[in-house]
Amino acid sequence: MNKKDDFYYNVRRKLDERDMQQKELASLLGITPAFVSSILTGKCGRKARVTYIPKVANILGIAELPADVKKHISS
Numbered sequence: 316m317n318k319k320d321d322f323y324y325n326v327r328r329k330l331d332e333r334d335m336q337q338k339e340l341a342s343l344l345g346i347t348p349a350f351v352s353s354i355l356t357g358k359c360g361r362k363a364r365v366t367y368i369p370k371v372a373n374i375l376g377i378a379e380l381p382a383d384v385k386k387h388i389s390s
Contacts, residue, residue, distance in 0.1 A: 322368075322381045323355055329375035343374055361387065 330340065337355070338348040344367060353359040354367050365387045372380055380388070 322379065325377050326355060326371060326375060329377060344370055
């Protein structure tokens, strides 16, 4: 499992721990559940990932971001 997969595994684990569904996460982010799904499955563009992945991590208390997102945040 690579770091990107680890992040998504951690998102799903944290959602389960909090008994939270993607639609609740979507509401906190101000986006649709379908868009949350596209972010978490990697089916959205880089700009959306760079914008929303850190917000997801912050809401769920996940410290480690995927390398591709970290790279674009720090540049």
